[in-house]
Amino acid sequence: MQTLMDVASLKGRLDSGRRTVLLDVRWVLGDPHGREHYLAGHLPGAVFVDLATELAGPPDPGRGRHPLPPLDQFEGSVRSWGVRSGDVVVAYDDSGNMAAARLWWMLRNAGLSDVYLLDGGLAAWRAAGLDVESGERRAEPGDVVLTAGAMPSIDAGRAASWGQQGLLLDARAGERYRGEFEPVDPRAGHIPGAVSAPTGDNLGADGRFLPAAQLREHFTGLGVRPDVPTAVYCGSGVTAAHEIAALAIAGFPAALYPGSFSEWSNNSANEVATGAAPYADSAGSNDLF
Template identity: 70%
Template sequence: MDTLLNPAALKDRLDGGGDTGQRTVLLDVRWALGDPHGQDHYLREHIPGAIFVDLATELAGPAEPRRGRHPLPPLEQFQESARRWGINDGDAVVAYDDSGNMAAARLWWMLRNAGFRQVHLLDGGLAAWRAAGFALAAGPEQPAPGNVTLSDGAMPVIDAEQAATWGRKGLLLDARAAERYRGEIEPVDPRAGHIPGAVSAPTTGNLQADGRFLAPAELRERFERLGYRPGVPTAVYCGSGVTAAHEIAALETAGFSAALYPGSFSEWCHSASNEVVTGADPYGEDAATR
């Protein structure tokens, strides 16, 4: 199943076209780090029929140091949210945001992990829909409750113990901005740097200037340059497990697979027993002298 859907294909689906005969549920995941006004942006303008999804309360449990800033919510809570958004068994879901799918990919990954395979990202998000000249709506949308039944564990994950040694046997990608990886800045977490053995792979490198994903061949080249090889186990983390899902979507578009570390750096750095290293080298700026 294709991860990405372009605006013209979505418009065709919403207009009742296409050859699938499948009902499409459209979800707006307007969220960005440092911007708590996603719902206000949604109410101002969104794709007609889209339902707002609040990442902070519906795609995450309460923050706690031992699980990170955006821990995955319990399955029962996630299923309740999915039904509230109007998802039925057998539907297709298309998720988008206004930030290159950096937030919407979290929903994509969670639904895939819950055993729901018919889920896509709108390539380019709201900006691509606008650029295509398609109509926008304002105000809230009220879907009829859905009946979807979700499960758990369909996507690979790793924990902190596995992350500690992952770089020695496989490829551990850090999806945060490069300056956060190097430890030059840290706007939200108590320690700056990265997990030993991790390779810097900012999610922004997955996108073209217009917010669309790079072509599959370009993504393959990118991840192979970062160290991806067939048979080499690959895992991804970010600050709190949100944008790492974007990296996994990009890897899947390239034809590759990877595990998610859900707690990510916000979980890792809160434990004093977990080493944090700085600099551009996977094992820290003094790695050459070890």
């Protein structure tokens, strides 16, 4: 199943009048001004998606900083963006699809198959010399019906033992994995058994995903194999979806741990490991700092 749509293909769809729902997921950790960025300039016809309120429920120590919202609530949001049954949906952002991938995963998980990431996002659109528009774009409500569970996922209990039966990838930056720096969660380090696989390694300097063969070589080097069950987490389940998209491009399926490290580190019963190795320098369950 194709994950990406390039700028030329999207432009061709729009020029031919084929129905395409464009969704702008402008969000970056530490930058609360996504809507303002959208209003200043976005793809023509794109509707803004608020990650914090439409792609997540309220923060909950027991479920993480960005817990998945209830299905009926998410369905209401998707309909408000104008999505109808059978539509082609293209999501993008201005940060290498780090945020848009969250929407891609959620829509795929909800049973929609024609959902794509615009490779390179807004930057690629602008680099092609194409126009953007400003202001708010509102859609006629759609009628899509969502289901649940089309994409594999795991919970904290399965994450605890996943490294013993398969491969658990940590999509955060290396310094957060090693426990050298933790800006938002109560403990620094990683889930014991996890392998460091920073999401930024999936992209080239132009913000586009690396070619499939290069991604496949990269992930194979981390231990990903067709016969090894793979799961991914990050800080709060957002950029882990980007890793799953990259794995899909490379031809590997993977499960998401939605609560991710923000859920894991809030439970004092869960051990946290520090250092560069999966099980190195294990910190006790009460080692909170």
